[in-house]
Amino acid sequence: MGSLSQITFADYPIFDNKNWYYNEIVNLIFQPSDFLIEKRKYSTRNKLVWGDAYENEKGYFEFKGFRQTREVCKQRIEIYGNSLKKAKKDFVNAKKIAKQEGDYFFSLSGLKYESYLSEIQSIIKTKEKGFDQDSFSLRDSLGSGDLGIYGQSLECLIFSILNVLEDDDIIEYDLTDVIEGGWVTETQAKSIDIEKIIILTEGKTDVEFILKSLEILYPHLKDYYHFIDFEEYKVESNASALVKLVTSLAAANIKHPIIALFDNDTTGLMEMKKLTSRNLPINFKVLKYPDISLAKKYPTIGPTGKKRMNINGSACGIEMYFGIDVLTKDDNLIPVQWKGFNEKEKKYQGEISEKRYVQETFRKKITSHQTNDMTEMKRLLNEIFNAYK
8 A cells, every 4th residue: 555645734635645745845834843743543543534444543653744834834835925816827827728738527617716715615624535536526626636726836726725724724744654654754854945035134233133023923934034144244234235235146147036125214215216226037026114103203303303203214224113112211202313314315314313222122122032012023024025925
């Protein structure tokens, strides 16, 4: 019979594989930290895979494989641009391929993507599993064909399945038998190949605070990103230097996914325009820190005295995303200080006063793993996560 592996979505098994496993699926949604070895009762083995073979089996076996929630898996697969829009487009294209090359005894031409999602959601919920490859209905075909149609890309199929589940549903890849059978080693299984997304910022403090926040708020996503190392390679740090760096990498035809992240202030936006006006390769994404509600009426100090102003686009450096608690001192928000006037943009450049105090306060906050008042930082991180959508 050989050894079998299979992945279950909310206990619904698909992608059965004899004497091996689909490492491309592991690369899409799992990390080495998701691998576990766990003692389980034989009677818990999935009946859709094993029937009643283990129903009355006494004792325990050692489960070896990956386990994670749908919420985390979906966030991971979305980082590289997978979305409902992309999956729908892929599905429409797959129907054309299936019509030409597939072997169906029914028509797919009138099938809408939304109807397809409803069908696989129902199949998973009712635990209907088919085994007849010569299916005469869509439902039977999906149940016997890993919930997909001929021509669908693997990543869009996985995304579609994840999209119909609940956040706390469990995704589990059972590699027990193929590991015990000697077909796959634990080291092989945990050797996950992902292309990290490189994030380029204006300065080293941006890297420090974004990376630390990522590790605290979204630890399951941190291994998908690599940040520029200003210290090790003595990289120049400012908005103008960031433009030069991105331009050089684009000119060198670098194929790696790269995000250039500018401050949401006068200088940052001015320099950012130099890149957005160019036809950069599709793997380059140019972003700014997002506009935030906190900055719409923020206290400022300038030539006209003290005044509450909308500082989005003129004074939102990384410090503005630390949280109201960090930006508050003696029960008042620490004001933004207007600096030099930018003749080209016809507006002032501003930055938070008492910058060192604010930064040190935030360092203490993240060192103690406090996640309160992190709304603005979450907004910033989600800009990064959604860069390729």
